[in-house]
Amino acid sequence: MGGTFDPIHNGHLVAASEVAARFDLDSVVFVPTGQPWQKSHRMVTSAENRYLMTVIATASNPRFFVSRVDVDRPGATYTIDTLRDLRAEYGDGVELFFITGADALSQILTWKNVDEMFSLAHFVGVTRPGHELSSTGLPTGKVSLLEVPALAISSTDCRRRVQEGLPVWYLVPDGVVQHIAKHELYRSEDG
Numbered sequence: 171m172g173g174t175f176d177p178i179h180n181g182h183l184v185a186a187s188e189v190a191a192r193f194d195l196d197s198v199v200f201v202p203t204g205q206p207w208q209k210s211h212r213m214v215t216s217a218e219n220r221y222l223m224t225v226i227a228t229a230s231n232p233r234f235f236v237s238r239v240d241v242d243r244p245g246a247t248y249t250i251d252t253l254r255d256l257r258a259e260y261g262d263g264v265e266l267f268f269i270t271g272a273d274a275l276s277q278i279l280t281w282k283n284v285d286e287m288f289s290l291a292h293f294v295g296v297t298r299p300g301h302e303l304s305s306t307g308l309p310t311g312k313v314s315l316l317e318v319p320a321l322a323i324s325s326t327d328c329r330r331r332v333q334e335g336l337p338v339w340y341l342v343p344d345g346v347v348q349h350i351a352k353h354e355l356y357r358s359e360d361g
């Protein structure tokens with residue numbers, strides 16, 4: 171499951187859990203992006219902090235793991251590189267599913283190397299509240315769309331709440347609340 175995870179929240183975790191159940195997955199590997207070029211209009215929290223929050227959030231689930239492939243690769247993150255790295259790490263014997271929001275997927279699939287991406291993984295687009303479950307822009311038969319239990323949580327809202335001094339308890343896992351406080355993340359608008 172790819173994402174910026176700035177911070178990871180319970181919407182991400184519910185989506186991962188739901189896809190794992192529906193597609194009978196053995197495990198879910200969360201892959202925090204490196205430098206997300208789509209979000210270059212704002213400061214993004216250091217890759218290391220986003221990686222650590224993802225580890226903290228997934229630590230208690232024996233089927234959830236976190237990969238450093240994107241945070242360790244210099245430069246902007248492209249899904250094709252993520253998939254090539256994961257394929258190299260896990261070998262040809264595993265079936266890979268790339269999970270992300272349906273909104274993000276329709277963008278990803280307009281990029282280069284789409285055919286190779288489809289040969290490396292099956293794509294699963296999850297919906298979120300406020301974003302219609304639409305296959306517009308998605309190639310038919312190549313991508314599965316899945317509605318997940320609605321949790322109206324976004325990282326943007328979590329950051330804004332911290333900045334305004336409002337609680338994020340129960341929107342993100344407890345350890346993530348504590349990590350945010352300990353490292354004074356999201357105190358100012360520019361990060």
Ligand code: ATP
Binds near residue numbers: 180181
């Ligand atoms: P931001 O508000 O900074 O864009 P985000 O909440 O969208 O953050 P991302 O890290 O961008 O979080 O999310 C990764 C993927 O998870 C996205 O493709 C997004 O659509 C999906 N996602 C995020 N929140 C939810 C949610 N509450 N339910 C289902 N999917 C979600």
Ligand code: MG
């Ligand atoms: Mg987003």
